Amino acid sequence: MIKIEYTTQRLSLRFFLLMLVLFLFQMLFGLLIAVQHVDPTLLAGTANFNILRAEHTNLGILWILSGFIGTMLFIGPLLSHRELAAPWLIRFLFYALLVITIWNVLTQGLAADGIAGWWLGQPWLQEGLEYLEAGRAADVVIFIGFAILAWVLIRTFPPRREWNEIHWGLAIGVTALTFVWLFGVFFIERLDLQEYFRWYVVHYWVEGVWEVIHISLVGFLLVLMFKANVKAVGYAVFWGVAMVWLSGLIGNAHHYFWIGTPAFWQFWGSLFSALEPLPLVFCFWHIYLDAHQDGKPLENSPAFYFILGSVVLEQVGAGILGFTMTFALTNVWSHGTWVTPSHAHLAMFGTFGMLGIAAAYYAVPLLRGVRTFDQRLGRVAFWLVLTGMLGIAFAFAIGGTIQVFLYRSMGLSWFGGQVFPAMQFFKVLIPLFGLVFAVGAGLLVYDLLTLGLRQRAPAAADLPFRQISAPRTGWRSALKGTEASLWLMGMWIFGAIITLGLLSFNLDTVAAGDPTIPYVLAGLGYPGLLLITLLFVWRFLASLEARPASQSAQQMGGLAVARES
Known part of the structure; x- marks a missing residue:
């Protein structure tokens, strides 16, 4: 044991x-x-x-x-x-x-x-x-x-x-976690000033402090799982943390646009908010490099599934969808509509929630003394929560596009019930995709809570992936850096289409009552982005699944490497 x-x-x-x-x-x-x-x-x-x-x-x-x-x-x-x-x-x-x-x-x-x-x-x-x-x-x-x-x-x-870069990243993260909270401790009667400081907490926690902690934790988990070089991972952590703070500090201004602050924040907030995806691209690319460095099969596939999901949804939810709505010219339409929770659900659960689940899948078996466990439940749970969350984001985004046109462009009454019927189909989609998500959530919670009770002798299903010998061709072939960059580029192309769709609400034809352009662009951009995300994760994991079996792989072999680092 x-x-x-x-x-x-x-x-x-x-x-x-x-x-x-x-x-x-x-x-x-x-x-x-x-x-x-x-x-x-x-x-x-x-x-x-x-x-x-x-x-x-x-x-x-x-x-x-x-x-x-x-x-x-x-x-x-x-x-x-x-x-x-x-x-x-x-x-x-x-x-x-x-x-x-x-x-x-x-x-x-x-x-x-x-x-x-x-x-x-x-x-x-x-x-x-x-x-x-x-x-x-x-x-x-x-x-x-x-x-x-x-x-x-x-x-x-x-x-x-x-200290190495991971020490510094975590030290900065937990210190800032403490002191940034002070901005939310005192109540201020003036609403605009209260909102100003409230966003200090909400934004700097999530888009500053939490991302610093996230990058540092992802880096060390990669060291544990792939025996990655701690100096190389530390280099990535350093640049990730630096870019998060460079873009995030002034990028907070995209929350200032409509709360009575000076108009110059519209320019600076738009500019630096546009830079915020840069560290997320860096994090996305580094997980590709670490996962493909030694060619060995994964020893704990559920843990890596959720780490990959965390980094990819960070790129899509926080990066791309965050980018699309934080310009002043797009935010004026998306702010306070269903377009926002599309971004928020992918960013919060995807980036930070999936990381916690990944860490639990790595740590709980060790803490419970479980040498081997059936990894199929964790893999099925991952696909259910990933698909469910992408579906929820799709329903919010398309429903939000309709809401923006009817509510913001046409000025129809929200509380009078004029907007509600047009969004009803997408309102139904959210609990339907939510049920898919709920089944996956229930599976992973059951899996992790009962790991110690279900320990048994190793079986074929417990082995990393399936470790079958098969030709690595087509969808299962090795994922090269060029192909990975094309997948990433495809995501950003669909993100650009979404951005153009939100910008099109500024057109006179849309203001006159013709929603064709924003509806068509949203209908191309959101499904395209979410589908390419699902396919990329499938492609990434299929390439790892087809790796040849390792005879000496042990379930938790990364701890020795961590001690050496």
């Missing part, structure tokens, strides 16, 4: 398990509000849409953070070659996270009754700011929790002169 080298790594297991439970509940809230889109009267007055949506978004943030914490606690000793500092603080952090989760769930309902718990000019129970609904009491505990995480991780690291 494979054993964990550092005892304190086991503290990460509770965070992974919490991540899975919260993910399951968040998905169920998402299904419920998707059905409410179809029938707005469902549970009206009992569980209103606005409350359930706040539960859905808050649980999404919490389970992703739980996955981040679990991953950092698991790899921290491997990076540092010693036990985690202050394990008692980590135990406290877990219970604090539980309290915050319960607090968030219980206090969202207070919004319906207008209860904020005002004291000394601050809403202590519930504040109602989107994504930051928890009150001041929760904010203080969250700040303490982030400070604990930063202190434990940095204290665990070796002396600073021995």
Whole structure:
């Protein structure tokens, strides 16, 4: 039985398990509000849409953070070659996270009754700011929790002169995770100023801090899984982090366009937001290089499936769809419509959620002492959640295009019911694709929660991929760099079509009532982008599946390499 080298790594297991439970509940809230889109009267007055949506978004943030914490606690000793500092603080952090989760769930309902718990000019129970609904009491505990995480991780690291780029990336990430939160701790009466600082938290967390942590964690997981050279991975991490901060700091201005800030932000926000996909392209390319460096079959295919999904959906959701809607001339139409959640779902779940699931698939078998496990469930779950999420994004995007034309161009009434019938078909698609996603989510949660209970003797299904000998031709042939770059170029071509479609709403013919151009461009761009994404992931994994079997492959062989790095 494979054993964990550092005892304190086991503290990460509770965070992974919490991540899975919260993910399951968040998905169920998402299904419920998707059905409410179809029938707005469902549970009206009992569980209103606005409350359930706040539960859905808050649980999404919490389970992703739980996955981040679990991953950092698991790899921290491997990076540092010693036990985690202050394990008692980590135990406290877990219970604090539980309290915050319960607090968030219980206090969202207070919004319906207008209860904020005002004291000394601050809403202590519930504040109602989107994504930051928890009150001041929760904010203080969250700040303490982030400070604990930063202190434990940095204290665990070796002396600073021995740090590599991954140490620096994680240290910058957890420090910024703590201090950027301060911008959301204090309530300000002026709405424009409150929104200004709210976006500091929301944007810098996701498009700055979280991406720094994401790049660093992906880099070290690649070191573990592919025995990649830690210096080469560190080089990629360095440039990824540098470009994230270069583009993300000023790129935050694309949130300033319509909240009363000076007009010059429209230029600078558009310019630097357009640069934000650059580090994502870099991350996308590096995973190709690392995955193809040694030609060996994967030892833990579900873990790599979700890492690949994380990086590809980061490119598509955060990069391409983020690019299409953050120019001032496109954002004026897309902002606050269904076009936005198309980008947000792919970016949040795809980039950060899939990374946490990938780390769990790597760490949980080790933490549970499982030498081999049936990897088919994880692979099937991956394809279901990937297909379901791409379908959800498609329904949001096309429905949002109709919404933009009728609501923004034609000025039809949203609340009067004039826009609703035109979007009804796509409102139905969301719970349908949501069911596909839910089946995959249920499978992966069941798989990871019961790994220790289902351990058995190795079988053919447990082997990395299927390890069958077959000619590597056609779809199964080795994926060359030139072909990978063509797939990437194809994604960006469809992204350009989507961008032109949003820009076309500025045309006089569209304003006069002819939606042909934006509808045709959206009808080409969104299905094309999502289909090429699905095909590329299939092609990438098929090329790895056809690798010749390795006689000496062991299920978790990457740990020794991590110790040498």
